[in-house]
Amino acid sequence: MIGRILAGEKQLFHDLIRPLERAVFVMLFSLLRSETDAEDAAQEAFIKIYRNLSSFRGEAKFSTWALSIARNEGLAWLRKRSARPEEPIEPVLDEGSGDFTPALLTDWREIPAEALERSELRECLRQAILKLPPIYRDVVQLRDVQELDIQEAAGVLGISPGAVKVRLHRARVMLQKELVPILKAYVSPAKGKMRFWFGRRV
């Protein structure tokens, strides 16, 4: 399809990128944490993808290539948004340090996907992801939100698969630690009755 677009069938570009629209928006939103900025950056990113299509060599998957262009666009937006210095572009973070101990608990009642009908619960999960330090937010967003495989996430981020795994592990532990106390509070304390979840041990 890329060959045909380059040969002049421009309109096919719409179909080419349709499967990536959501991924690009979510990636840019998690980077920029603003819907308006994410949408504007996504438009710019897709225009760049279109204009640079002839430089796509097919060594990587098209989606990996396109997502990394979109990510660079997002990083450029972050730099432009210098009015918000609290958002570092490259976080000063010692990867070796930090507490990556999970929240300790002795029993867990599964929260079913239906529970996400509740917007407060969705908000809790979204905020927990957005609160992660950028390098961890990146891997969670690509691997757990978008469900890319390790190899592709590594390709988009320009890091090794091993580094993706280490960051992903830490990010998941951080999310567990942050979310377990919040999610547990979703069990109605009164009468020991579950408001919305149905777990193995109910």
Place this chain on the structure above:
Amino acid sequence: MKIDCKHVWHHISAYIDGDVDALLRAEIDRHLEHCEICSAILDSTRNIVVLVADGRIFEIPTGYSERLHERLDAAMAEG
């Protein structure tokens, strides 16, 4: 080889992804059988990973796609 809780925590993410070798998996499984803390940590982490993948967590603004394709048409018209 007998593994302790910290060792299990270290492999939670890889375990969830099925990215541990058979020997280590067997060790972890054996540990999980008698350790309710590690079982609960694993269950909660896996549950969170599943929830995070739900499309409803990050929603796309209404009209995003239409606006995007209009903008692309305009850009393509320029060349």
